[in-house]
Amino acid sequence: MHSDNRAPLPLKLAAAGGLFFLLAPIALIFVYAFTTEEKSFQWPPPGFTLKWIGVTLNRPDVWEALFLSLRVAAISTVIALALGTLTAAAVARSRFFGRETISLLVILPIALPGIITGISLRSAFSLLEIPFSTWTIVLGHATFCIVIVYNNAVARFRRTSGALIDAAMDLGADGVQTFTLVILPNIATALLAGGMLAFALSFDEVIVTTFTAGQQTTLPIWMLEELVRPRQRPVTNVVAMAVVLVTVLPILAAYYLTRDGEHTAGAEK
Amino acid sequence: MPVREPPPERTDMTDAVTFRGVSRHFGPVRAVDEVDLEIRDGEFFAMLGPSGSGKTTCLRLIAGFEQPTAGHIEIFGERADGVPPYLRNVNTVFQSYALFPHMNVLDNVAFGLRVKGVSRAERLKAAEEALSMVELAGYGSRRAGELSGGQRQRVALARALINKPRVLLLDEPLGALDLKLREQMQEELRKLQRALGLTFVFVTHDQEEALSMADRVAVFAEGRIQQVGSAEDIYRRPASRFVADFVGSSNVIPADFAGVGAAGQWASLRPEDITLDPAGREAVVTGRYFHGRVVKLALDVGGQALTALVAPRDDLPDAGQATRIAWDPARVHLMERGS
Structure with missing residues (x-):
């Protein structure tokens, strides 16, 4: 039953309390990005200034970490898009022995704690004598990025009627044309959503990265290091603010994109 | 029984579709089992049978979605072994219509010409013409989801016919329509088939539909053809208890x-x-x-x-x-x- 009655006061208070609990710490990060006090965080901030934004922009270590993170996230996402989509196509489109097992194994990396993934990758790299580099970070991130893309793509493949592919072939489209003109447009929003989520996850990943990064610092690792070494503390907050913006926007976009594709494509019966 | 025109005269022309000892087995399941069949050029041919009798598999064998495990199929005298669906001069109206949800009606109809590389202006003009043939002129800018079942059916028909196939395959084309619409479409399909002079092969489980529309009917059961003949033949002189x-x-x-x-x-x-x-x-x-x-x-x-x-x-x-x-x-x- 749906009524126009307004929510009772205790419920409103509980909701407000919940939101406060969730969002207040994030708001604090934003506030301290503009404080005049650089050694410690004191409340209320003694004064407000915009100078930390300028300081941050002039710190080369920030830029280095940021570019490494963006590069890793971009490459991991591309790998995940290719492999995740292909796996999803295989699992959703054909029946073969062990299909369910493969479906489970693909999802496993995200169910495993990141620390397990990290340790196992690290020992594998040292066993194979692979030196740590950007690529070892990318490999670590790809393990969970593939799952994100796979999950999005497999759901869309299952909702896209196989008759559409038959219809395209019947009308004269070869394999490539069927893929570009029919399959891709029908799974595009799912791939975009999966890709954005994967990018955001990779961008702020800490645990797996600590095991696979060697000497390089991604942005989240850089922030962790900054916290224990107090020097121009508000710089960390400025960076945190930037990270929030960079990750929230794609996640919002992904949310709206997947919501759009709720209908089952091609199964109008 | 409605009065019908006599089926096309048997001539020396090649048959549209020929099955020669065709089987399609899925593991132990004999979906189609040693079928021999000739579908004549220009006839309205019905494949009638209960579900699971192999009629739809036969249709998919003609379209090229399935390959026979034994025997072979000829389309206008040419063996179709291994020829993929997109190289066969046959088109299908699917049971679920299978209209592309990401395209409007006009682009759906023009799809067959698009993949052949026909220019945009030319293929859209042809699509408009095909739409008016099925009495849907002016519906081009709509999405498939905005159409009624009967309209989707017509779009599917226009889309299949734009490639000028020599054989049109129809998989339970009227199954999803209500009774009144079904009777109207039966009439229209029949008219269209005569006007275009094409070979129509349609699959149905509805014996009345098969008898009233088709020149000849093949009755299927358990992957085999029980009887092939004119509607009159099948009805008056059933070959077996099943028929x-x-x-x-x-x-x-x-x-x-x-x-x-x-x-x-x-x-x-x-x-x-x-x-x-x-x-x-x-x-x-x-x-x-x-x-x-x-x-x-x-x-x-x-x-x-x-x-x-x-x-x-x-x-x-x-x-x-x-x-x-x-x-x-x-x-x-x-x-x-x-x-």
């Missing part, structure tokens, strides 16, 4: 009881061929069901159950009453096979 029963629920009775053959043989007697006749055999009415234009009588003739369809009258016997019935032995068909 007699599946097509128009006939009375399948021992031949000696029907008065046409020896014991051990079976005969088919259509319910409408049984008449109430004071000079006929004694029968007991075990049930009377009013169907509007006809009344169905369940009868017991000396232990043999029979069904009769008679015109409604005020003096029809009631359930439990005795009556007398007769039939013209010329209307009784002695079947080749009892099973």
Whole structure:
């Protein structure tokens, strides 16, 4: 039953309390990005200034970490898009022995704690004598990025009627044309959503990265290091603010994109 | 039975589609089992059978979605072994219509020309023409989801016909439509087929639809063809007990009881061929069901159950009453096979 009655006061208070609990710490990060006090965080901030934004922009270590993170996230996402989509196509489109097992194994990396993934990758790299580099970070991130893309793509493949592919072939489209003109447009929003989520996850990943990064610092690792070494503390907050913006926007976009594709494509019966 | 034009004359032209000993087995399942069949050029051909009888698999074999595990198929005399669907000059109207949800109606119809590399202006013009042929002019900018079932069906038809196929395959094309729309589409499909002079092959489980639309009908059961013939043939002279029963629920009775053959043989007697006749055999009415234009009588003739369809009258016997019935032995068909 749906009524126009307004929510009772205790419920409103509980909701407000919940939101406060969730969002207040994030708001604090934003506030301290503009404080005049650089050694410690004191409340209320003694004064407000915009100078930390300028300081941050002039710190080369920030830029280095940021570019490494963006590069890793971009490459991991591309790998995940290719492999995740292909796996999803295989699992959703054909029946073969062990299909369910493969479906489970693909999802496993995200169910495993990141620390397990990290340790196992690290020992594998040292066993194979692979030196740590950007690529070892990318490999670590790809393990969970593939799952994100796979999950999005497999759901869309299952909702896209196989008759559409038959219809395209019947009308004269070869394999490539069927893929570009029919399959891709029908799974595009799912791939975009999966890709954005994967990018955001990779961008702020800490645990797996600590095991696979060697000497390089991604942005989240850089922030962790900054916290224990107090020097121009508000710089960390400025960076945190930037990270929030960079990750929230794609996640919002992904949310709206997947919501759009709720209908089952091609199964109008 | 509606009056029909005679089926196209048999000429020396090659058949549109030929099955030669075609089987399609899925593991132990014999979906299609050693089928031999000739579909003539320009005829309206129906594949009739219950679900799982292999008729849809046969259609998919012609379209190229399935390959035979044994035997081969010829399309206009050319062997189609291994030829992919997109290189066959046949097009399909799918049961679910399978319209592309990310395109509007016009782009759906123009798809076949698009993949052939026809210019945009040219293919959209052709698509408009195809849409007016199925009486959907002006619907081009709509999405498939905004159309009714009957309209989607027409779009699917226009999309399949724009490639100018030599054979059009229709998979239960009218199954999702309501009765009134179905009758209207039956009429239109028939007209379209005559106007275009194409070979139509359509799959249905509805015996009335098959009989009223098709020049010839193939009755399928368990992956095999039970009988091929004109509608009249199939109805009047069913080859087997299955055909007699599946097509128009006939009375399948021992031949000696029907008065046409020896014991051990079976005969088919259509319910409408049984008449109430004071000079006929004694029968007991075990049930009377009013169907509007006809009344169905369940009868017991000396232990043999029979069904009769008679015109409604005020003096029809009631359930439990005795009556007398007769039939013209010329209307009784002695079947080749009892099973």
